[in-house]
Amino acid sequence: MADQPAWATMENERLLLGSYQPLYEQTMARVAEENLNARLWGRDASVWTEQELAAKEIQQRLGWLNLPVDMRLEVGRLKALKLELDALGISDVVLLGMGGSSLAPEVLAEIIGPSADGFRLHVLDSTVPAQLFELVAQLPEVTLRHTVYIIASKSGTTAEPLALYAALRKRLQEAVGPEAWANHLIAITDPGTPLEATATQQDFRSLYLNPSDIGGRFSALSLYGLVPGALLGIDLDELLRRGHQMSARCRATALPQAHPGLQLGAALGALATAADLPARDKLTLITSPRLASFGAWAEQLIAESTGKQGMGILPIEGEPLDLLEAHGRSDRLYVYLRLDDDQNADVDALADALVAQGHPVIGLRLRDVYDLGAEFFRWEFATAVAGALLGINPFDQPNVESAKAQARASLQAYQEKGALPEPEVTANEPPLSAYGLPGAPDSIAASVGQLLAGRTERSYLAIMAYVERNQQTHAALQRLRRLVTEATNLPVTIGFGPRFLHSTGQLHKGGPDTGLFMQITADDARDLAIPGKSYTLGLLKRAQSLGDLRALQEAQRPVLGIHLGADVLAGLAALEAAIRKALP
Numbered sequence: 001m002a003d004q005p006a007w008a009t010m011e012n013e014r015l016l017l018g019s020y021q022p023l024y025e026q027t028m029a030r031v032a033e034e035n036l037n038a039r040l041w042g043r044d045a046s047v048w049t050e051q052e053l054a055a056k057e058i059q060q061r062l063g064w065l066n067l068p069v070d071m072r073l074e075v076g077r078l079k080a081l082k083l084e085l086d087a088l089g090i091s092d093v094v095l096l097g098m099g100g101s102s103l104a105p106e107v108l109a110e111i112i113g114p115s116a117d118g119f120r121l122h123v124l125d126s127t128v129p130a131q132l133f134e135l136v137a138q139l140p141e142v143t144l145r146h147t148v149y150i151i152a153s154k155s156g157t158t159a160e161p162l163a164l165y166a167a168l169r170k171r172l173q174e175a176v177g178p179e180a181w182a183n184h185l186i187a188i189t190d191p192g193t194p195l196e197a198t199a200t201q202q203d204f205r206s207l208y209l210n211p212s213d214i215g216g217r218f219s220a221l222s223l224y225g226l227v228p229g230a231l232l233g234i235d236l237d238e239l240l241r242r243g244h245q246m247s248a249r250c251r252a253t254a255l256p257q258a259h260p261g262l263q264l265g266a267a268l269g270a271l272a273t274a275a276d277l278p279a280r281d282k283l284t285l286i287t288s289p290r291l292a293s294f295g296a297w298a299e300q301l302i303a304e305s306t307g308k309q310g311m312g313i314l315p316i317e318g319e320p321l322d323l324l325e326a327h328g329r330s331d332r333l334y335v336y337l338r339l340d341d342d343q344n345a346d347v348d349a350l351a352d353a354l355v356a357q358g359h360p361v362i363g364l365r366l367r368d369v370y371d372l373g374a375e376f377f378r379w380e381f382a383t384a385v386a387g388a389l390l391g392i393n394p395f396d397q398p399n400v401e402s403a404k405a406q407a408r409a410s411l412q413a414y415q416e417k418g419a420l421p422e423p424e425v426t427a428n429e430p431p432l433s434a435y436g437l438p439g440a441p442d443s444i445a446a447s448v449g450q451l452l453a454g455r456t457e458r459s460y461l462a463i464m465a466y467v468e469r470n471q472q473t474h475a476a477l478q479r480l481r482r483l484v485t486e487a488t489n490l491p492v493t494i495g496f497g498p499r500f501l502h503s504t505g506q507l508h509k510g511g512p513d514t515g516l517f518m519q520i521t522a523d524d525a526r527d528l529a530i531p532g533k534s535y536t537l538g539l540l541k542r543a544q545s546l547g548d549l550r551a552l553q554e555a556q557r558p559v560l561g562i563h564l565g566a567d568v569l570a571g572l573a574a575l576e577a578a579i580r581k582a583l584p
Contacts (some may be wrong), residue, residue: 007338007348007363012061013260014363016355016526020271020280020460026169028263032256036388040067040381044065047388054393061395063213067221068373070211074223075237078230081206085231086117088183089146089338092139093231094122094168096161098153098305100216101188103297104376105228107220112369118233119148122343123501127160129524129542130568131469132167144175148205148231150186152224152563154216156193158500160406163540166531174380186224211511216502217301220376235370242373260378264335265385267362268302271333272313273390280333280360281512281550282460282491285317286324286350287562288342291366298379300503305383305394307507311387314340314460314507314514316491323482326352333456334361337345337375340368359378384515389484399509399551403501407547415534420542423549423561426546431565432574436519437558444562445581450518451486451560452582458514462504465520466497466545467568487583490516498544506547509555517552517559521545521573
């Protein structure tokens with residue numbers, strides 16, 4: 001192993017692309033010839049499209065390029081907000097948001113974490129009632145008096161945070177009184193949205209209007225990330241300074257060979273569309289242990305940006321290291337985010353093994369956790385570059401909208417008929433039942449077998465679980481992932497619904513037709529009414545899962561639904577047994 005790279009000595013980034021190196025160099029030459037970097041900084045939408053309407057929309061989505069500088073002006077008032085809430089004895093923050101409004105704050109909380117005087121951050125981005133009741137258990141009435149809620153939505157109309165706000169508002173009013181409850185509310189939205197009007201009319205403590213020329217998944221260094229970051233006690237000056245250092249390395253006049261955003265983006269785009277070699281469109285993220293949660297943010301950014309028009313790069317994150325070493329495939333590109341002074345021995349060894357096996361591996365160095373500011377910018381720039389190379393618009397999400405439309409149709413049917421339009425059950429073996437696959441057999445194991453029998457050498461399995469996201473359910477789903485990968489060599493992604501609808505959900509329907517989909521649902525032991533609505537939180541969650549199912553079916557994707565019954569862990573154990581039976 002003496003000829004293997006010493007990852008600890010990596011200066012900034014290292015691209016070990018093996019047989020793909022000539023393709024990468026050709027792509028970098030093309031990027032330089034087309035002057036892509038300067039055109040991108042110049043807001044030239046022809047980088048991505050020649051269509052007039054799409055070009056106008058793209059030009060209104062490039063404000064993220066200036067965030068490391070522009071947001072410095074906001075730091076003072078965000079520090080003042082933290083001091084103001086300190087004086088009130090605030091200890092906890094509940095963030096109601098989805099996708100770009102929740103993932104970056106979650107990364108900041110889990111990787112940098114609250115400072116000694118920072119507040120605890122609870123991210124609620126689920127319509128699964130059990131998720132909300134778990135939060136309620138953590139915030140009894142005495143704690144609730146020392147809690148603020150952040151409602152974050154770019155459009156100001158996002159269904160999930162608004163439903164959660166409506167469901168929690170009465171409890172907050174009862175805990176702190178009818179005069180003081182609005183002092184516990186903060187809104188982050190774009191100018192002119194219904195949420196801005198609500199925050200103004202109800203006299204929220206604070207209202208933050210984000211620049212409107214920033215898409216949600218490109219908003220990590222905007223107010224959507226920085227307001228929660230301030231309340232965590234994070235050093236925002238330093239976070240933005242690191243972001244600015246990376247933007248300076250990516251500046252319009254930077255040489256391509258010294259440009260980290262171009263390098264990563266060119267590698268992603270070139271390898272995903274390779275013709276003479278196997279296309280590497282499964283971006284497999286491996287990280288130092290402390291950086292693990294970065295994968296969920298990068299997953300949304302890349303999948304939702306690139307997965308359309310039959311193209312796309314599938315991010316795969318959270319796989320056990322031993323699975324990666326034993327089941328590497330010719331359609332994977334590996335990116336290793338390495339944090340100095342973390343427990344890196346096992347991950348270094350895996351990266352060495354992957355290089356030795358002939359896989360392309362890119363290493364990115366973080367000197368400390370505040371280099372997250374740099375990585376947010378690097379990955380956003382790289383995603384924009386990859387979108388240009390794939391020939392798609394990385395700033396829209398048409399298939400996310402299609403799933404939302406289907407969910408709204410299900411809710412409309414409920415309001416008209418008093419019941420959701422449930423699919424026909426094709427197999428019933430309590431506690432499990434199956435639905436969704438045309439012509440499926442009347443056995444759960446045989447249904448799973450039929451789904452997996454459709455795999456090819458480029459397939460992946462997406463497990464989409466509309467259940468509470470906690471350690472127990474995540475461990476159970478990881479066991480399913482291990483079973484399938486070890487038996488079939490399929491890459492497996494895990495997404496909790498409905499949050500993945502704002503992430504990989506776009507790629508599932510709009511990306512390459514290589515996915516196999518397993519939707520997992522369950523009954524709700526407890527439910528919660530949504531004031532002002534004719535349906536409950538659990539019914540909204542079910543409508544979202546049905547909308548996702550029908551959008552996948554409309555896109556002619558193979559999808560098997562598995563209903564677990566009321567006991568989620570018992571149902572997952574029964575599903576594990578059925579999968580074991582189905583596998584070769």
